Amino acid sequence: MPPTLPNFSSSVKLKYVKRGYQYLVNHFLTFLLIPLMAGILLEVLRMGPEEILSLWSSLQFDLVHVLCSVFLIVIIATIYFMSRPRPVYLVDYACFKPPHTCRVPFATFMEHSKLINKDNPKSIEFQMRILERSGLGEETCLPPAIHYIPPNPTMQASRGEAELVIFSAIDNLLKKTGIKAKDIDILVVNCSLFSPTPSLSAMVVNKYKMRSNIRSFNLSGMGCSAGLLSVDLARDLLQVHPNSYALVVSTEIITPNYYRGNNRAMLLPNCLFRMGSAAILLSNRRKDSRRAKYRLVHLVRTHKGSDDKAYKCVYEEEDPQGKVGISLSKDLMAIAGEALKSNITTIGPLVLPASEQLLFLFTLIGRKLLDPKRKPYIPDFKQAFEHFCIHAGGRAVIDELQKNLQLSAEHVEASRMTLHRFGNTSSSSLWYELAYIEAKGRMKKGDRVWQIAFGSGFKCNSAVWKCNRTIKAPTDGPWANCIDRYPVFIPEIVKL
């Protein structure tokens, strides 16, 4: 017993030292100002009212001086307030909850694969191993056309899926926020792999009879990180157009993209991608500042496409048999790590408290000047954020990020549970994760959320939101009737 005690006590001491240091550095200005203000107050008290008045008259102010000073102050204040960016509020969002008729248990997926792909037992074996280790649960959903043996991906079926997922989410959102479709000024729809003519945004405008002067955009081909790209576009537009509502719809349409070949690198998406979508309402109206759930604080985009390896790591192409599929390279995790580092380098200074930034600076100087072999200091992002939403791209992605950012199991719980319940829903997965945190009642006013998305290109995008009001656990939403079962323990390998 005695040998362990010194370690414990020393680690406790270290913790308190660290705490003290953080408190000191983060509130440095306060510490500086307090003695200054105390000093002035004491001085004023000491001087007494007559002395203050005599000091005032000795300054010899006349009307012109006063007026000019006032004007100057007013002009500076106006310029300051005008050049500040308009705040962007997230009024509310809605996620699509797939019907239980679209459910795909593991056993059904494997049986269908066997029937479709009778001649390739190795592919079947591979898919089974992927599923066992995927971290998905038995309630994830695929669109109706993919349930057929063999799957039936017609254009009509793809449109059917798009209508189902997008319209459900938007109907839900309009009901929750109480706004009418005619009030929407900006519409951004992103769906990477299905891009019909007319576009999905035109489909939304048609269904909801939106105004003829709506500013609509349709982003396709931009991968799983396109959700945050759409939010970025909407934010920029909201800077230019005052008093506007922006509707952002993020989805991925699975029907046309079921891979029917045997190339292993291309079979992975079949096993992981599932049906889902999210509709988000953004606003820059002042009156929404009270009812909005979140306010957008930062949005940082990092594009590693200039590097050839990163560009090719998620690549849609034909396999040797001529079947089209999305090939995931073996370097995916390494490239994701690099992209994340770039993104962190930009976002770190914006969000980290001064204590962490100083530490990072000191260790950087230390590495450069004293000892290059020292491990780089990874800033503690847990101090900057209360909640993390990591794109549920797959179990490996979440594991990697948990390790790199040194996050606890609770921080990545939203991501893991979303992967388990809904699978990889691509760009909308971040919103399912946010809905999980709200459903668990963990979102309080002032909490900061970090959404990280990865996507083909290779891109890493981050968004930082600040919670505007404490959110009561909602009674509807995609987690409504299953939240009590979560969190679940997800074993390394699920025996099929």
Added chain:
Amino acid sequence: MAAPAIAVESLISGVRLSSVGPGEVTGTDVIHEPSNMDLAMKLHYIRAIYYFRSSSVEGLTIFTIKECTFRWFNLYPHTCGRFRRSESGRPFIKCNDCGARFIEARCSKTLENWLEMEGCSLYHKLLVSNDVLGPELGFSPPILIQVTIFKCGGMALSFSWAHVLGDAFSLSKFLNLLSQIMAGHQPPNSPLPKPETKVSKSNNSSLLAVELRSVKRVEPVGDHWITANNCKMENYSFQITDQQLEVLSSKLFQTAQITPFESLSALFWQCLASITEGSEPKTVTICRKDSDNREKETLISNNPIINTVQVDFSVAEADPKELAALIMEQKVDEKSKIEALVQQDEGLTDLIMYGANLTFVDLEEADLYGLELKKEKPVFVNYTIDGVGDEGLILVMKGLRNVSDGSNGGEGRTVTVVLPKNQILKLKEKLQKEWSIA
């Protein structure tokens, strides 16, 4: 017979396969152990077809039907599992929600035309799946559902049901639950509780199949649960009206105190005996529903009363009244002996019950016409069984309803026979000649 074969293939088109299963997650590592009686019946399959006129299915889409089946399977998710073998080799069901196969098809004939053709087993096979469990047991669905839309808008809804799950009474009760769900009623809380599966201890540890007359051991089938026949078996359905039943009971039996099942069984036994002169069926098996303690048992199970009747006189020349009396008399139920036999070797024995002897199955009490769509009963319901042994099988069930007439009016009886092909032709001739039964 080449010309009809070509015509048959063009009757059904647009076949699409998918799967339906329970809407709710059953959980991990949930298993269902079939009882000994269940395993004794594993080589048999019930094929049930329900025919509906177009007014019953107006506005009903495939999606609506599928949606209801998801809620329906929540009640008994073990029917959507797959078979595995335990270490001892005894089969059990892993409740992995894999689901039932769902087949969609279109038929180029109208419902009326089809029913006029109906009776021939060749056509019956087009409307219901002929799949059996195996050779890959872990990937074979025990239930296959087929929806065939006729040219006039009518529909044939068929179920291929592995007998190891339950008997025909279980299937018809389970289907009546589906009817309630499709009508929009709230189903009972799911899944329904299952009682303990009672394992009866055998007193005689060296019980052999030889001692049992109702079942026969067959060549081991491994994981492909179907037995081969020595001759080609076909099925045919006879429609017997109420008037014909009256004529039968007055002429043959001179009494009204006889159930249609007993009178028809005696009639068919005698007819078959006269057809197969020289090798008359002297032993028959009678299979009935166990009416006692039905409520205590679970809805889906194999719970028959099995008796055998053995005679040493010539059946063809016997007095039908005597045959009927023998059928009516319920001797010792062989069910518990069969269970003991299966228990002995952990379900590894492969047995057949239907067709081990000429078997008569009494389905009179099954509410086959209880599966209603839009409050309308089906026009016709036919149950048949696959995997029947060479001696043949005769099912007696409630009969065809008048197409124009709803619930009133005479029901009559449908008698479906599964017999060697040559016997069916002769039987048809004989019944037509002597009793005008078609």
